[in-house]
Amino acid sequence: MLTGISFMCFAASYAVSLALEVARFFTRLRILTVLAIAMSAAGLLAHTVYLYNHVQHGVHAGQPFASWHHWCLLAAWFLAAIYVGLAPANPKTALGLFMLPMILLAVTIAYPFRDVAPFASSERYWGAAHGMLLLAGSVVVMLGFISGVMYLVQSYRLKHKLPPRQGLRLPSLEWLQRFNSRAMIFSTSLLGAGLLAGILLNLSQGLVPWTEPTICISGLLLAWLVIAAMVEIFYKPARQGAKVAYLTVASFVFLVIVLLVAMFGPTQHAGATGAVQAGKPHLASHASNPAPGIPHPASCIRPIGGGS
Amino acid sequence: MKLRMVGCSHHHASIEVLERVAFTPEQLHHALTAFREQFPDAEAVLLSTCNRVELYTACENTANTPDRQRCIAFLAQMHQLDPAEFDDAFCAREGDEALQHLFSVVASLDSMVIGEAQILSQVKQAYELACDTELTGPHMHAAFQTALRVAKRVATETTLHQRRVSIPSVAVADFAASIFERFDNKRVVLIGAGEMGEETLQYLIAEGARQIVIVNRSAERATQLADRYSGQPRPWNELDQLLVDADLVVSTTGADEPIVTLDQYRNIEPQRYERPLFVLDLAVPRDFEPAIGDCAGVYLYCIADLEQACRRNQAARRKAWPKAERIIDEEVRRCKTEESRRIAGPTIRRLKERADRLKEDELKRLINKLDNPDDRVRDEIAQSFDRLVNKLLHPPLESLRDQAERGTPHGLLAALRELFQLKE
Numbered sequence: 001m002l003t004g005i006s007f008m009c010f011a012a013s014y015a016v017s018l019a020l021e022v023a024r025f026f027t028r029l030r031i032l033t034v035l036a037i038a039m040s041a042a043g044l045l046a047h048t049v050y051l052y053n054h055v056q057h058g059v060h061a062g063q064p065f066a067s068w069h070h071w072c073l074l075a076a077w078f079l080a081a082i083y084v085g086l087a088p089a090n091p092k093t094a095l096g097l098f099m100l101p102m103i104l105l106a107v108t109i110a111y112p113f114r115d116v117a118p119f120a121s122s123e124r125y126w127g128a129a130h131g132m133l134l135l136a137g138s139v140v141v142m143l144g145f146i147s148g149v150m151y152l153v154q155s156y157r158l159k160h161k162l163p164p165r166q167g168l169r170l171p172s173l174e175w176l177q178r179f180n181s182r183a184m185i186f187s188t189s190l191l192g193a194g195l196l197a198g199i200l201l202n203l204s205q206g207l208v209p210w211t212e213p214t215i216c217i218s219g220l221l222l223a224w225l226v227i228a229a230m231v232e233i234f235y236k237p238a239r240q241g242a243k244v245a246y247l248t249v250a251s252f253v254f255l256v257i258v259l260l261v262a263m264f265g266p267t268q269h270a271g272a273t274g275a276v277q278a279g280k281p282h283l284a285s286h287a288s289n290p291a292p293g294i295p296h297p298a299s300c301i302r303p304i305g306g307g308s
Numbered sequence: 309m310k311l312r313m314v315g316c317s318h319h320h321a322s323i324e325v326l327e328r329v330a331f332t333p334e335q336l337h338h339a340l341t342a343f344r345e346q347f348p349d350a351e352a353v354l355l356s357t358c359n360r361v362e363l364y365t366a367c368e369n370t371a372n373t374p375d376r377q378r379c380i381a382f383l384a385q386m387h388q389l390d391p392a393e394f395d396d397a398f399c400a401r402e403g404d405e406a407l408q409h410l411f412s413v414v415a416s417l418d419s420m421v422i423g424e425a426q427i428l429s430q431v432k433q434a435y436e437l438a439c440d441t442e443l444t445g446p447h448m449h450a451a452f453q454t455a456l457r458v459a460k461r462v463a464t465e466t467t468l469h470q471r472r473v474s475i476p477s478v479a480v481a482d483f484a485a486s487i488f489e490r491f492d493n494k495r496v497v498l499i500g501a502g503e504m505g506e507e508t509l510q511y512l513i514a515e516g517a518r519q520i521v522i523v524n525r526s527a528e529r530a531t532q533l534a535d536r537y538s539g540q541p542r543p544w545n546e547l548d549q550l551l552v553d554a555d556l557v558v559s560t561t562g563a564d565e566p567i568v569t570l571d572q573y574r575n576i577e578p579q580r581y582e583r584p585l586f587v588l589d590l591a592v593p594r595d596f597e598p599a600i601g602d603c604a605g606v607y608l609y610c611i612a613d614l615e616q617a618c619r620r621n622q623a624a625r626r627k628a629w630p631k632a633e634r635i636i637d638e639e640v641r642r643c644k645t646e647e648s649r650r651i652a653g654p655t656i657r658r659l660k661e662r663a664d665r666l667k668e669d670e671l672k673r674l675i676n677k678l679d680n681p682d683d684r685v686r687d688e689i690a691q692s693f694d695r696l697v698n699k700l701l702h703p704p705l706e707s708l709r710d711q712a713e714r715g716t717p718h719g720l721l722a723a724l725r726e727l728f729q730l731k732e
């Protein structure tokens with residue numbers, strides 16, 4: 001289907017959409033908002049077709065969505081879908097200004113991994129659950145981060161008594177705080193469930209590599225999220241104001257560290273060790289294959305029933 | 309346009325004069341009925357707000373339209389006042405100027421606070437009341453319906469109304485609404501029962517605030533205010549506890565020194581668990597020590613902060629002024645053209661009728677002479693006559709239309725009537 005659609009089609013659409021959002025700082029033309037949403041919607045369509053083509057290709061090869069390239073693109077797709085869903089109902093809110101950079105970041109990270117060989121197959125059901133839950137948890141952490149930054153910007157404006165700036169209208173602090181709290185709890189639950197699914201997946205294959213760096217650091221991320229969520233639930237002052245925003249921003253920083261370790265670190269779990277050197281991905285299939293018994297989250301995101 | 313406006317506004321009249329000549333809704337109804345009796349041929353709309361009293365009149369025959377003196381005398385008579393007392397305060401506009409003035413008024417360009425929204429509904433009410441009293445006719449309908457369209461255009465095509473300029477409205481819309489998503493579950497504490505506090509309360513109620521507590525040193529005044537806004541009066545000594553529970557505080561006391569100091573706030577701060585607190589300190593001197601604004605979760609705004617925001621908004625509104633004026637000029641021109649066309653309409657109609665009559669007579673005579681020509685020849689001749697008449701009439705009618713774009717072509721119309729002997 002529409003095989004001519006390339007990576008650049010949707011990346012450029014999102015970039016143009018962001019440029020239009022920035023232009024709203026300087027002019028009040030309503031058409032800019034409409035164009036920004038339309039460009040993002042066009043990008044999302046191209047993005048969907050691109051992923052669909054890759055799924056088709058992966059199904060034939062027995063490994064759909066089995067690389068960091070797809071993992072990052074799926075995360076970007078979810079964020080873009082949320083943006084395109086929310087923006088028409090909130091045309092005056094500067095959602096794109098905060099969401100589109102995150103979408104572009106995920107898309108940019110995906111780019112160097114486009115030619116990296118997929119990971120080895122692993123157990124179907126726990127694998128799919130492991131991959132999907134970690135992806136969903138990461139997307140919620142990203143959303144929490146976006147709303148956390150929005151909260152801090154809005155709070156700064158209000159503390160400094162600045163009038164609402166054209167093109168930078170944000171939701172109320174109350175709404176952002178509520179969203180941050182929920183993002184914190186949902187991301188903890190999803191990432192916790194994802195890690196548990198990974199452990200069960202390894203147990204089903206007979207071995208859990210507890211000392212593997214990505215597992216260790218993922219465990220630390222989960223511990224951080226659990227503590228942050230507990231503090232948020234049981235410590236009353238942390239429920240209010242900027243503290244929740246700081247917690248969600250810190251969670252995102254933690255997530256970035258985990259992803260960096262998983263993608264580039266000296267870890268067999270990643271399956272992509274050395275895949276990107278001096279900015280150039282190489283097709284080291286040996287590097288893309290994890291050690292026996294160690295599944296990779298991305299390798300697990302494939303339709304149940306797909307070839308394995 | 310045969311419109312005439314006689315009135316006074318905040319531009320030239322003092323507040324005392326405006327107060328004396330203003331009409332209550334009941335007086336308005338009575339005045340319009342009296343106007344109809346005194347000037348049965350005239351159409352009228354009487355606009356009375358706290359900043360202006362304006363009487364708009366029009367008549368098919370301009371001579372029957374009451375002039376400035378008669379309008380002033382009528383308005384003075386309605387209040388049993390001597391017209392000579394107010395003569396200087398009143399001004400008069402006629403024709404296009406009156407129309408332009410009406411458009412400026414309804415678009416809020418002539419208001420004391422430029423861009424304020426109430427004037428539109430006040431003009432609408434005045435027009436509706438005149439319609440109910442059967443004082444409106446084609447002139448008033450055309451003028452006021454266009455005026456309402458102008459107001460809509462200015463509101464949608466410019467930013468004149470987009471920024472608030474009064475301190476309470478800026479406080480609520482630009483700041484409080486950025487902190488709270490909804491107001492119905494927020495506890496509002498009003499300290500002092502001043503006028504600005506009451507005005508802010510009205511904005512908060514309009515946003516949905518329901519839980520209102522009023523604290524005042526005079527319990528009687530607090531109770532009065534609480535009754536008016538379905539609030540709860542509380543004694544002054546409960547202030548600290550009320551601040552613990554509050555989400556929004558509006559303070560407008562006349563105290564000489566802060567009624568809430570930093571130390572006092574520090575004592576209650578742990579009980580608030582850093583819950584956001586929006587404090588609107590509208591008192592001069594301030595009621596809240598400024599350092600309280602640095603505490604976590606506190607958003608403290610004093611009158612100077614809000615005045616700055618108001619000034620910025622006023623400047624932004626002024627930027628929209630030229631565009632609003634362009635819209636008004638455009639609409640005045642359009643009204644003028646429509647009016648000119650309306651005036652030229654009967655002459656054009658008569659000219660065409662006369663030409664058609666001549667054409668039909670000549671056609672009939674020719675057909676009779678040709679001894680039963682077939683249908684094709686008959687049609688050819690008829691079409692040829694039509695073309696001839698159209699070609700003859702086209703240049704004068706085109707000139708008439710061109711002139712109408714620039715104003716009523718009275719000279720051309722008179723010439724046409726004279727040259728073609730067109731009878732009324």
